[in-house]
Structure formats: structure tokens, C-alpha cells
Amino acid sequence: MSIVYLNGTYMPIEDAHVSPLDRGFLFGDGIYEVIPSYGGKMVGFGPHIDRMIEGLGALEIELNWSHDQWRDLCQELINRNPKSQIGLYLHVTRGADIKRHHPYPKGVSPTVFAMPTDIPPAPIPERDKVDGYKVTTMQDERWKRCNIKSISLLGNVMHYQKGYSQGSGEVLLFNDKNELTECGACNAYIVKNGTMITPILDHQILPGITRLIALGVLQSDGSIAVEERTVTREEVFDADEIWISSSSKELAPVTHIDGQLVGDGKPGPVWEKAAKLYSAGKFNY
Known part of the structure; x- marks a missing residue:
């Protein structure tokens, strides 16, 4: 039986309950981390925690917790x-008001x-x-603030489910300019001629912590060239290697994309x- 935390109290997960008027339940009005x-x-x-604090600030949720x-x-x-x-799942919503209405309410305590x-x-x-992952490509149809780690994940879930139903373990998303953004639940990378390339961060992309650590480790080591820039769909399909990353997957290789082999269909040497390097340095951040 898991022990969880809810608003100041540790308890068995079966005893944890929140109000149906909680804005996380009604609007997906909250931030999370894993x-x-x-x-x-x-x-x-x-x-x-830095990312959580930044996300709470973007949503104007007042929770002045220290690290x-x-x-x-x-x-x-x-x-x-x-x-x-x-995995330590941390979840903060704006809290429960006395009625359902769209504007941010005043005097409401966040749910932690x-x-x-x-x-x-x-x-x-x-x-x-x-083994490596199989991925499916599709157009990114999510909202335009993907840099915020909101609990409003329906767009990600729908993309992920579409790929999952086709036998894929992830999806690679492209914007309307056919530029790589990220995945349903991961950041994305390609390798060409020994250089690792990943899309530069903007509103389309969650600033992944595994991505942050990986870039820091690789740049510090210096043995693998790293570029942050726009990555086109053509470059993805011409890549020598494709990777994805998340907190639970760490750096993971992709071996199939839309049913085609990536490289020779095996995890690559650069990956x-x-x-x-990531495994050796991940606890330093």
C-alpha cells in the first residue's frame, strides 16, 4: 500500500480525497513534476523544483515553498x-473554490x-x-504553451494513444512548418555525422530535465558535438540515430520510425x- 502526501498529511493512497470543485479536476488548473x-x-x-516554481508562477498559483x-x-x-x-510525483492545483467559474478565484489555498x-x-x-523504441510521426496539435508542465495533458494523451494504437512506444511531433517539436511524453534528438542535434527550446517544447542534464553532461565532456537548432522532418528521416528522453526513460534510442529502420535498426554508437555519460553524471544535478 503506497503512502502519499495530501495537504500536510501522509496517508495510505486509499484515504486520499480531493473536492470535486478542485480546479485541477474541473479545469486541469495545475502543475506537476516527476x-x-x-x-x-x-x-x-x-x-x-525550479521548473515547478516557474510553472506555478506562470499560472499565478501562489505556493511559496522552498527547495x-x-x-x-x-x-x-x-x-x-x-x-x-x-518516481516522486508532485502535483499542485489552484485548489477548490465554492463554485465552478473560469476566472482565477481569490483566497483559495492550493492543493498539494x-x-x-x-x-x-x-x-x-x-x-x-x-531494443530501442518504435515511433510514429504526426502533426503537433497541442496548445501553444507546451513549455509549461501543466496537468492539462489531453493533447499529449491523444497523440500518445494514436501512436500506441499503431504499435508505437512514442510519437514524434512536427509543427505546421514540418519542424520537429518533441514527443507525446519525451524530448527528441537526432544524430548526424556524430553530432547530436535537438530542437531549441521555445513555447512548443517542454524544457525536459533529462534533456537539461544530458546537454550539460555532453557539453562538459566534449567528446560528442551538440547543437540546439531547428530540425526538419527531412533531417529526422535522414538521421543516423534518433533518441528520445524523459525522467523514466533517460536517454533512449529509436530504432523504427513510421515502420522504417533508423540506421541499421539497432541502437547507435553515439547513443x-x-x-x-548520462548514467555516470545524472546524480550531479
Whole structure:
């Protein structure tokens, strides 16, 4: 039985309840984060909380928690849910008003919820031990503030489900200019002639923490060239390698796109080198 946190109290998940008038339930009015932890050590705690604070500010949700308050909550969840690896799901909504109406209400206390989630063991960064993902491409039809990690994920869910129903483990999304944005639940990358290339951050793309860590690790090491720039659909299909990343997947290779092989259909050597560097440096952020 999982132990969760809700508005100041730790309890079994079966005992956690929120009001049907909570604006998270009614409007998807909230922000969330998922912080992976392995052996009690969190990955990217500081950047995750920085992003949450920035998202809360963008939505004008007033919750003046410090990093230390969030760290204490996360550590307590780890202590109360002893597993070798768990994701720490943090969820803040604007709270519950006395009626349903669109404008931000005054004098409402945010709802703060946190729970452990199952995540797989840390991926093994070796080419012969990883199968790679199959992805499907489609036009990005989500809203224009994808840089905010909102709990309003219906657009992502619909894209992901369409790919899932076609046997894919992710989707690669392109805007109306046929430029790569991201995935249903991941950031995206290509490799060409040994250089890793990823779309530059803007309103179309969530600033992923795994992306942040990976770029930092690769730029610090210097053995793999890194570019942040526009990536066209043509470049994606001509890429030597394609990767995706998320907190639970870390850096993951793509081996099939729209039923076609990426490269030779196996995880590539640049991915293997980058994944090993990421694995060695991920706890430093």
C-alpha cells in the first residue's frame, strides 16, 4: 500500500480525497513534476523544483515553498515507500473554490499532492542490451504553451494513444512548418555525422530535465558535438540515430520510425556513448 502526501498529511493512497470543485479536476488548473529516484538518490531534484516554481508562477498559483520543503517531502515519501527505484510525483492545483467559474478565484489555498509511482530500473546503456523504441510521426496539435508542465495533458494523451494504437512506444511531433517539436511524453534528438542535434527550446517544447542534464553532461565532456537548432522532418528521416528522453526513460534510442529502420535498426554508437555519460553524471544535478 503506497503512502502519499495530501495537504500536510501522509496517508495510505486509499484515504486520499480531493473536492470535486478542485480546479485541477474541473479545469486541469495545475502543475506537476516527476522526479526519479534510485536507491534513495534523486535525479535532477533542483532543476525539477525550479521548473515547478516557474510553472506555478506562470499560472499565478501562489505556493511559496522552498527547495528544502520540497526536498523534505520527497525524502519522506522515499522513506515511507522503500523501493529500489520510485518516481516522486508532485502535483499542485489552484485548489477548490465554492463554485465552478473560469476566472482565477481569490483566497483559495492550493492543493498539494504527492505520491510514489513505479518506474523501471535505470536503463542499461549498452547497445546489445536495449531494443530501442518504435515511433510514429504526426502533426503537433497541442496548445501553444507546451513549455509549461501543466496537468492539462489531453493533447499529449491523444497523440500518445494514436501512436500506441499503431504499435508505437512514442510519437514524434512536427509543427505546421514540418519542424520537429518533441514527443507525446519525451524530448527528441537526432544524430548526424556524430553530432547530436535537438530542437531549441521555445513555447512548443517542454524544457525536459533529462534533456537539461544530458546537454550539460555532453557539453562538459566534449567528446560528442551538440547543437540546439531547428530540425526538419527531412533531417529526422535522414538521421543516423534518433533518441528520445524523459525522467523514466533517460536517454533512449529509436530504432523504427513510421515502420522504417533508423540506421541499421539497432541502437547507435553515439547513443551508447551519450547514455553512459548520462548514467555516470545524472546524480550531479
